[in-house]
Each structure stands twice: as C-alpha cells, then as structure tokens.
Amino acid sequence: MTALIAFAIIVVSLAVQAVFIIRRTRKPDPATPWLLLASGVLLLATTVARSVAISFVAITSVYESLILLAGIACLALGVYRLRAGAEASRPFVFGGTFIAFLFLVLSSSPLAPSAVKPPVPALQSAWLVLHVACTFIGEALFACGFVAAILQLGSRDPARRASYDRLTYTLVAIGYPLFTAGALVFGAIWAEAAWGRWWSWDPKETWALVTWLAYTAYLHLRLIQKRQSPLLPLLVVAGFLLALFTFLGVNFLLPGLHSYA
Numbered sequence: 001m002t003a004l005i006a007f008a009i010i011v012v013s014l015a016v017q018a019v020f021i022i023r024r025t026r027k028p029d030p031a032t033p034w035l036l037l038a039s040g041v042l043l044l045a046t047t048v049a050r051s052v053a054i055s056f057v058a059i060t061s062v063y064e065s066l067i068l069l070a071g072i073a074c075l076a077l078g079v080y081r082l083r084a085g086a087e088a089s090r091p092f093v094f095g096g097t098f099i100a101f102l103f104l105v106l107s108s109s110p111l112a113p114s115a116v117k118p119p120v121p122a123l124q125s126a127w128l129v130l131h132v133a134c135t136f137i138g139e140a141l142f143a144c145g146f147v148a149a150i151l152q153l154g155s156r157d158p159a160r161r162a163s164y165d166r167l168t169y170t171l172v173a174i175g176y177p178l179f180t181a182g183a184l185v186f187g188a189i190w191a192e193a194a195w196g197r198w199w200s201w202d203p204k205e206t207w208a209l210v211t212w213l214a215y216t217a218y219l220h221l222r223l224i225q226k227r228q229s230p231l232l233p234l235l236v237v238a239g240f241l242l243a244l245f246t247f248l249g250v251n252f253l254l255p256g257l258h259s260y261a
Contacts, residue, residue, distance in 0.1 A: 002049065003067060006042035007104045009035050010074070010097060017094045028086040032093060036078035039100075043071030053116050057129045060119040062251065065136055066107035070100040072140035076171075080144075092167065095147035103143075111252070127190035134182025135208075139243050141175030142215070146240035149233035161228060168236055169222055176215055183208045207246040214239035 013035040020029045046067050050058035058064045077096045081088050106112060118124070145168050152164035187208070188198045199205060218235040225232070 002042045003046045003104070003107070006039040006046070006070075006074075007101075007108075009039040009042070010070075010101050010104065013039070014094065014097055014101060017090065017097065021090050021094060026086070028088070029090075032097075033078045033081035036074045036081065036093075036097065040071045040074035040078060043067050043074065047071070050116055054118040056118055056124055057133070058116075059129065059132045059136070060123045061113070062248070063107050063112040063114045065132070065247070066103045066112055068133075068136050069140045069143065070103035070107070072137050073100040073103070073143055076141060076144055089148075089151070089163070089167070091151055092144075092148055092164070095150065096144045099143050099147060106248075111248070122194050125190055125193060127186055127193055131182050131186040131190045134178045134186060136182070138175040138177075138179030138182060139240075139247070141171045142179070142236075142240050142243055145171035145175065145236050149236035149240075152233040153230060153237070165228055165232070168233060172215060172218060172236060172239075176219060179215070180212060184212060204246060204250045207242065207250050211239055211242040211246050214242055 013032055016029060016031050016035070020027075047058050047064065050064065059068055073096060077093055077100070081093055107114070148164050148168040148171060152161055152168055155161040155164060187205070191200065191205075192198045214235055218232060218239065221229070221235070222232055
C-alpha cells in the first residue's frame with residue numbers, strides 16, 4: 001500500500017512540475033521537494049515493512065531492488081531541490097522524477113513479482129546486504145546523473161551546459177565509491193563466502209565490471225580535461241545503460257550464478 005501511495009505522489013509531482021515548466025514562471029514550485037521526499041520515505045517504509053515480514057533486509061528481489069532505486073532517487077532529487085531552491089534545474093528534477101516513475105512502473109510488471117517471501121539461504125548474508133544496498137544506492141545516483149548528462153548533451157547555452165556538467169560530475173562522484181564498494185568489494189567478499197571464490201567471470205560480475213570501467217573512464221577524463229567534451233556525458237549515458245543491462249538484462253538474458261537474484 002505504501003508503494004502505491006508513493007507512486008500516486010510521484011504522478012502528482014510530475015503533473016505539478018509539468019505545469020510550472022510549461023508556464024515558465026520564475027516562481028519556484030513549493031510542492032515538489034516535499035512530494036519527492038514523501039514518496040522516497042514511503043518507498044523506504046515499504047522496504048522496512050517487507051524486511052520485518054521476512055525477517056531479513058528486503059532488497060534481494062527485482063521488485064525490492066526497483067523500490068529501493070526509486071526511493072533513493074526521490075530522496076536525492078528532493079534534497080537537491082531543497083538545497084538549490086529557485087536555482088534548481090526544473091528539467092533535471094522532472095527527468096529524475098520520471099526515471100523514478102519508470103522504476104515503479106517496472107516494479108508492477110510481470111518482470112518483478114511482488115510476493116513477500118524470504119530469500120533463498122544463499123542470499124541470507126550480511127555481505128549480500130552491503131553488496132546490494134551500496135550498489136543500488138550508487139546506481140540511483142547514476143540514474144540522476146544520466147538525466148543531467150542528457151540535458152548537458154542537449155543544451156546549447158555554455159553556462160547551462162557547464163551547470164549540468166557540474167551536476168553530472170557531483171552525482172557520479174558520490175555514486176561511484178558506493179557502486180565500487182557494493183558491486184566490486186562487498187560483492188567479491190560475499191562471492192568468496194557463498195561460492196568459495198572471489199571472482200568467477202559470471203555474466204553479472206563481468207557486466208558490473210564493464211559498468212565500473214565506463215564510470216572510471218568518465219571520472220578520469222573529467223579530471224584531466226580542461227574543456228567540456230561531448231564524450232564525457234556520453235560516457236555517463238553509456239554507464240547508466242550498462243548498469244540497467246547489468247541489473248535487468250543479465251537477469252533474463254544471460255543465466256549464471258546470479259540468476260536467482
């Protein structure tokens with residue numbers, strides 16, 4: 001029920017934002033940050049309620065992962081909107097909200113069964129919780145960075161493009177260490193505990209590494225280049241698409257050790 005209410009609030013937020021964008025009024029939208037924060041809290045409350053029901057942290061199924069992604073994205077956007085105030089980019093907040101909306105749409109599809117049940121014994125590990133939680137918090141920030149990168153690519157105004165470049169960099173710079181810790185470090189520790197080896201070139205491991213390399217390349221080039229280049233936001237766009245494929249595509253197209261996740 002809390003997830004459904006959060007979904008409705010996100011729809012309302014999209015409608016309110018669209019009105020303010022169409023009107024092109026300079027007056028800041030007072031409702032959006034609170035709507036986003038409320039939806040984020042409700043989605044995290046869904047995770048907590050499911051966790052209590054199964055006596056384990058409910059972040060191991062596709063449905064639960066999508067709820068977490070949407071919740072963290074909403075909270076990040078709400079905090080950004082409050083901190084930036086009237087200077088906040090309306091297209092960025094709208095685009096990020098729409099991404100969260102799509103996550104919740106996917107969570108209600110046949111691809112993400114929502115049955116409340118405990119994970120298989122192999123997943124009941126504290127290392128698994130750290131692995132999944134850090135990975136998806138990082139990917140939620142990457143999703144917001146994806147929106148900023150798209151806007152950066154589409155902007156013709158140098159000042160606005162520079163603003164989106166800083167926003168993209170900030171989101172990726174915060175998400176990168178979380179993703180690195182979750183996908184690679186904690187993932188390797190959990191793999192050794194569960195399967196007896198740190199790395200097995202499982203499809204999900206391999207594509208997670210490819211995703212990490214894309215964001216590593218972005219951060220490296222962003223730090224050494226003194227001028228803006230279309231390659232930088234393109235790497236962020238590619239990184240997020242790789243992250244989506246690692247999360248969803250690998251699950252359904254490339255069976256491996258993570259096929260039950």
